[in-house]
Amino acid sequence: MTSATLPASITRRDRGLTGRLSDTLWRHPQLFVAILLIPPLLWLGIIYVGSLFALLAQSFFSIDDFSGLVTYELTLSTYGQLWSDANFDIIVRTVLMAALVTLASAVVAFPIAYYAARYARGRMKAFFYLAVMLPLWSSYLVKVYAWKLILAKEGILTWFVGKLHLTWLLDAWLALPIIGGSSLSVSYTGTFLVFLYVWMPFMILPIQASLERVPGNLIEASADLGATPGQTFRSVIFPLALPGIVAGSIFTFSLTLGDYIIPQIVGSSRLFIGQAVYAQQGTAGNIPLAAAFSVVPIVIMALYLTAAKRMGAFNAL
Amino acid sequence: MTAAVSFEAVSRHFGAVKAVDNVDLAIAEGEFFAMLGPSGSGKTTCLRLMAGFEQPTAGHIEIFGETAEGVPPYKRSVNTVFQDYALFPHMTIVENVAYGLMVKGVGKAERLKAAEEALAMVKLPGYGTRRPGQLSGGQRQRVALARALVNKPRVLLLDEPLGALDLKLREQMQEELKGLQKSLGITFVFVTHDQGEALSMADRIAVFNDGRIQQLGTPEEVYKRPRTRFVADFVGSSNVLTPDVAARLGGPRKDASLRPEAIRLGAAASGETAVTGCLLSSAFLGATHRLTVDVEGARLAVSAPAGSPVPAIGEAVTISFSPADLHPMEAA
Numbered sequence: 171m172t173s174a175t176l177p178a179s180i181t182r183r184d185r186g187l188t189g190r191l192s193d194t195l196w197r198h199p200q201l202f203v204a205i206l207l208i209p210p211l212l213w214l215g216i217i218y219v220g221s222l223f224a225l226l227a228q229s230f231f232s233i234d235d236f237s238g239l240v241t242y243e244l245t246l247s248t249y250g251q252l253w254s255d256a257n258f259d260i261i262v263r264t265v266l267m268a269a270l271v272t273l274a275s276a277v278v279a280f281p282i283a284y285y286a287a288r289y290a291r292g293r294m295k296a297f298f299y300l301a302v303m304l305p306l307w308s309s310y311l312v313k314v315y316a317w318k319l320i321l322a323k324e325g326i327l328t329w330f331v332g333k334l335h336l337t338w339l340l341d342a343w344l345a346l347p348i349i350g351g352s353s354l355s356v357s358y359t360g361t362f363l364v365f366l367y368v369w370m371p372f373m374i375l376p377i378q379a380s381l382e383r384v385p386g387n388l389i390e391a392s393a394d395l396g397a398t399p400g401q402t403f404r405s406v407i408f409p410l411a412l413p414g415i416v417a418g419s420i421f422t423f424s425l426t427l428g429d430y431i432i433p434q435i436v437g438s439s440r441l442f443i444g445q446a447v448y449a450q451q452g453t454a455g456n457i458p459l460a461a462a463f464s465v466v467p468i469v470i471m472a473l474y475l476t477a478a479k480r481m482g483a484f485n486a487l
Numbered sequence: 488m489t490a491a492v493s494f495e496a497v498s499r500h501f502g503a504v505k506a507v508d509n510v511d512l513a514i515a516e517g518e519f520f521a522m523l524g525p526s527g528s529g530k531t532t533c534l535r536l537m538a539g540f541e542q543p544t545a546g547h548i549e550i551f552g553e554t555a556e557g558v559p560p561y562k563r564s565v566n567t568v569f570q571d572y573a574l575f576p577h578m579t580i581v582e583n584v585a586y587g588l589m590v591k592g593v594g595k596a597e598r599l600k601a602a603e604e605a606l607a608m609v610k611l612p613g614y615g616t617r618r619p620g621q622l623s624g625g626q627r628q629r630v631a632l633a634r635a636l637v638n639k640p641r642v643l644l645l646d647e648p649l650g651a652l653d654l655k656l657r658e659q660m661q662e663e664l665k666g667l668q669k670s671l672g673i674t675f676v677f678v679t680h681d682q683g684e685a686l687s688m689a690d691r692i693a694v695f696n697d698g699r700i701q702q703l704g705t706p707e708e709v710y711k712r713p714r715t716r717f718v719a720d721f722v723g724s725s726n727v728l729t730p731d732v733a734a735r736l737g738g739p740r741k742d743a744s745l746r747p748e749a750i751r752l753g754a755a756a757s758g759e760t761a762v763t764g765c766l767l768s769s770a771f772l773g774a775t776h777r778l779t780v781d782v783e784g785a786r787l788a789v790s791a792p793a794g795s796p797v798p799a800i801g802e803a804v805t806i807s808f809s810p811a812d813l814h815p816m817e818a819a
Contacts, residue, residue: 398590
């Protein structure tokens with residue numbers, strides 16, 4: 171080795187302004203992080219959190235019944251209105267629907283996610299991702315209107331049920347109180363089915379991701395120690411997939427709580443929270459009540475997450 | 488006496504890949520049996536066939552005289568210590584150890600007591616409330632051992648259980664495992680790619696290559712009398728001689744193995760063969776010197792005890808060995 175091939179010094183001082191800038195950022199990593207975070211934080215802080223606060227503030231005002239103008243005095247009377255029979259019904263209806271949709275999504279999504287995570291390889295895996303993601307690429311309105319046609323009295327589902335000679339079953343289902351109706355497209359059952367379909371990818375993907383992280387040898391170890399497949403599922407697979415299920419349920423639950431399009435297109439004419447917000451801030455011009463309605467899903471989600479954390483749903487994270 | 492595990496012409500093919508190809512073996516009850524081989528040699532697949540994670544494509548497996556084909560892992564009286572331990576991350580240590588008893592319906596008090604005893608046996612008493620993530624590799628290894636042993640298996644399968652440990656810990660665990668096996672009297676089937684580990688621990692060794700057993704015997708037999716070139720090469724590092732060189736050194740004209748430590752520097756004693764060559768290189772290994780001697784174009788590795796005088800590189804040296812140590816092998 172000759173000295174000619176080695177640089178005289180370990181430092182190089184031949185770089186210009188950008189070089190000095192990189193050096194400064196290298197020496198002060200906090201500065202670098204700050205530069206990275208300032209633009210999104212400004213966006214999030216002013217536009218997102220700011221509007222959320224404006225909304226929250228609105229809910230503590232009330233509307234003057236006589237003039238229809240907002241009275242800018244802090245009061246809880248608007249929240250009081252939520253407890254009136256008509257409004258409370260809306261809340262119960264929405265929460266119940268969201269809970270049922272979430273539960274059904276988890277039940278339907280789990281086997282699909284399990285297959286994708288544990289068995290699908292190569293082309294099948296690509297097909298799985300395509301099949302799950304493809305519906306997300308098309309407009310949600312198109313899908314909802316498509317479902318309205320599928321579920322209509324003259325629609326393909328009624329036709330198919332007829333071919334199976336099960337029309338009596340469909341009629342019996344539609345004759346049921348509350349969940350029935352004159353056809354699926356104007357019943358709660360229809361609303362439920364469309365919610366289930368539209369939010370399904372949001373449940374499948376997190377569950378699949380969590381199952382993907384369960385090492386195969388844990389399942390083998392469980393069997394090796396004498397656990398039947400059912401016991402392995404209850405004691406190993408399900409607890410380890412639980413964070414994924416909870417993540418998925420946060421999507422399906424909150425999306426259902428806030429949606430105002432699906433129940434408007436498919437379902438009975440009775441309102442959900444999203445529609446109530448829409449109606450109150452629009453035609454009714456009751457911004458405070460609309461704001462108070464908007465706070466309901468936020469509170470419910472906060473309670474839900476606290477309960478999930480208490481139950482140890484995130485322990486395996 | 489029925490064998491603990493017996494294979495009759497067992498094969499496991501994955502498509503065109505013959506992971507295990509026509510293997511026969513019989514493991515006696517109470518034996519410490521090692522399956523040794525490089526990765527991809529079929530040793531782990533054999534272990535998985537015993538555990539029930541794989542089914543043979545051909546042949547017959549018996550565990551304590553009972554047919555094992557079609558019997559799922561959870562119905563076999565064997566337990567496995569997995570290579571990367573496979574501890575359940577969402578359970579505490581004691582829940583991990585008690586798992587096998589829990590799924591068999593043993594009462595809570597009883598299984599926790601048994602789990603604590605098993606933890607004490609592997610020298611981890613009082614660690615029960617921790618989680619696997621809070622333990623070191625060596626500790627996790629012991630938990631995996633306790634979790635298997637608490638079920639009182641008739642055969643314990645160990646899949647490279649010491650592979651992830653550092654050297655000191657590995658040597659310590661080797662002794663402990665051997666001691667445990669002796670005191671419990673359980674049949675141990677141990678998979679390893681470390682020939683030193685297999686030689687020091689096992690009662691018998693099966694050397695695997697390309698899905699087949701190359702040689703099955705006691706550590707001494709396998710070491711001193713390698714049956715094939717592969718065994719000679721893989722178990723210890725031997726001088727594998729071509730038929731020509733073997734003949735020149737006074738043996739039959741066949742492939743032969745001559746262990747480096749069977750060769751001595753210096754002139755022949757009575758009954759020994761001596762040859763002269765030229766010292767090519769020398770390396771100090773602590774307990775020994777590793778010398779390479781060129782004998783008419785054939786390079787021989789010689790292991791000389793440390794402290795013996797080492798000639799200078801390039802000097803002519805005389806080396807001698809007993810003709811009995813020049814061991815002829817099958818051509819394969």
